[in-house]
Amino acid sequence: MTRASSRRPGPPTRTERGIPEATVARLPVYLRALTALSDSGIATASSEDLATAAGVNSAKLRKDLSYLGSYGTRGVGYDVEYLRYQIAREIGVTQDWAVVIVGIGNLGHALANYSGFGTRGFRIVALLDADPNLIGERIGDMEVRDFAELEDIVKADRVSIGVITTPAGPAQGVCDRLVAAGVTSILNFAPVVLSVPTGVDIRKVDLSIELQILAYHEQRKSGEAALPQVPELPAMNGLTDLPSVGGGVGA
Amino acid sequence: MTRASSRRPGPPTRTERGIPEATVARLPVYLRALTALSDSGIATASSEDLATAAGVNSAKLRKDLSYLGSYGTRGVGYDVEYLRYQIAREIGVTQDWAVVIVGIGNLGHALANYSGFGTRGFRIVALLDADPNLIGERIGDMEVRDFAELEDIVKADRVSIGVITTPAGPAQGVCDRLVAAGVTSILNFAPVVLSVPTGVDIRKVDLSIELQILAYHEQRKSGEAALPQVPELPAMNGLTDLPSVGGGVGA
DNA sequence: CCGATTTTGTTCTCACGTTCACAAGCTCCT
DNA sequence: AGGAGCTTGTGAACGTGAGAACAAAATCGG
Structure with missing residues (x-):
């Protein structure tokens, strides 16, 4: 399993009929x-x-x-x-694609309520979670169901897209289950790199990565002249006071 | 401020010290x-x-x-x-960046609670909304404040990053206010293209775009042999749910 | 019917990003 | 101490993406 990435059979990246x-x-x-x-x-x-x-x-x-x-x-x-x-x-949104959302925490909640979701082309068919306390809860006109029902739901509704909004820990396991059940496209909000077999597409949305990219540019703006000379080889011994980044490092 | 110093002085895209x-x-x-x-x-x-x-x-x-x-x-x-x-x-996350979130709907709520947010390097200093019904609500250890207080907050806490989680409509207006107040980096979750002056960085996270990209590939998978010959000029009559498609341009 | 005007579709060129392949440099073992 | 074995850092080749510029095609006015 985990047989390399997804798109790259022989020729380079080129969609079948050639759309970059x-x-x-x-x-x-x-x-x-x-x-x-x-x-x-x-x-x-x-x-x-x-x-x-x-x-x-x-x-x-x-x-x-x-x-x-x-x-x-x-x-x-x-x-x-x-x-x-x-x-x-x-794009393929003249038809409706069935979607399941796995992990009904804050973010899963928000997505479930997100109207623009089903704007057109997508239909949420199930909200799943493994936490017994959540199962049965109503969100909008849907009810949270047991993650164990995944396989049945995927088969019954021909689900091809799965959205993962679990914490990082269970994400790979959930991903594997989704793939095994037949889901071939995954949108991952968990802050981990998921590995999937060839033929499964995966996209990632990561809030903290976006913020960090902004921070990088922000730093460049404020310190335009303050940090041109980066300490290429700072003393290694200075690392002892780096138990955890941000701990005692702050300016 | 807003000293047109971000990225694109004369040469092409190249960060000051050259990190692509x-x-x-x-x-x-x-x-x-x-x-x-x-x-x-x-x-x-x-x-x-x-x-x-x-x-x-x-x-x-x-x-x-x-x-x-x-x-x-x-x-x-x-x-x-x-x-x-x-x-x-x-990256610049050895220091903490002050962040405001504007628009406390489902998504804003979720982000406010998102612990991994302040993992390190970022500190949410305010949750803002213009809706009087929301102002004063407590979320975690924070309280939703009036969007009108934006300028004061930005000044007081040296906020440089703003997160927009409003609906599409008010997003550009909120963005303009943020910029005017001195925010120079924006993370936009609203489904609109925001325009900002030079010197302000903007990044966009868009759920439905991600789903549509997945749908495109998904369509290619299922129809691998079913739609190699795309109807370049499909009969316009089959489109009953498209009121005025192709006035006279079609076939 | 013909020429002026507009705007698309495409070609060409250049910059950017990715991957390969290998020399430079470090450690460890004999 | 010296050579074998790894692993980094980088130069060069390749592929993809962006932008400028222009020829092809459509409308409109005379």
Whole structure:
């Protein structure tokens, strides 16, 4: 098991019909921008308009869209509804995907209530937890069920996407169970690196990593001139007062 | 303030002392891996060990670390505690960063309770919301305060990082207020593209985008042979639930 | 019907990121 | 002390992504 990562059979990274991964990651953004335009009653938009709404530059947007086909009209722009449907179809959200959420703590709770979740394309079919105290609790119009029922639920509802919102500890175990039950896409909120067999896609959302990236840049801003000369080789003996980072290190 | 000093002076993307953005994004992962090893009582680790723990390959890890300096010992590996401190210092989490969370809905609630948040390096100094019904509510050892107090809080606690967990609507307004108050790094959970002036860093976490990316790959898996020939110009009549798709642009 | 105008789709070039492969350097054993 | 065996740090090759620039195609006005 744990047979290497997921995507990399022989050739490099290239989706079957050739849509680059970077583009795939932006399609949902375009989809949202188009929905917003549509809601504003706008029927046609140029690549420039769309790019602004999506927060990218227009050349990139045009190139991204060109991977899907030629859905625009030169001299005019894109028909908002039409393009929206094409992107939705390409992503696969014209159908509904069944989702289970495992781990109903604070975050699991929040996600279960998150309306924008089922905006379109996704349907939460079960909230699971192993804690007997939580089982049976109602959240919105759903009830927390026993994690032991996982296999039945996955089979019954053809669940292909699992969301892990457990603490770090049980995450790998939960992940293994999900995969064994037949789930082939996992969204992981637990702060651990999960390993999955080939063929299973996994994406990670990690709050503290995001904050740390911000901190890095923040530090650069404030200390622009204060830390150009980094102590390349600080005395190793100074490490004794580093029982735990942040313990006695703080400025 | 807001001295247009962030990233993009003249040359392309290149952090002042030259750490590539992709590497910066992985440093927190290494930091976590090192902490885990440290907690297991492991004092020394090779690049191979670390890479496994962090879920990357060893060559990449070594190159990433080489940007920070030569902190390893050939033939031996890396001293876990030493390297951990070096990375923590580089990221900037040896000091504590003050953080405010704006928007105490489901997600804001969850984040406020998220212990791993203040794991180290970050300190939530205020939970803010504009809803009078929420103000005064206690969450953990904190109390929800009026968003109007933002400026005072930012000044008093030297807040440099703001987390936006409001709905999409008010997000840009909140963002502008944060920036005006002096916040220079923003983590946005609202499903909108925020615009900020130069010098302010912004990162986005978007649940539905992540799910959609998974859906895209999922679709490719199930239909491996079912949809190789994509209807470049599908018959527009099959789209009953798409009121005005393709006014006249379609086939 | 033709030319001016607009905007897409695409080509080309350059920068960035990843991986390979190996020399440099350290430790340990004989 | 010297050589064998590891493991790091890095130079070079390769692949991917971004942006500029332009040719192709559509509309509109005369």
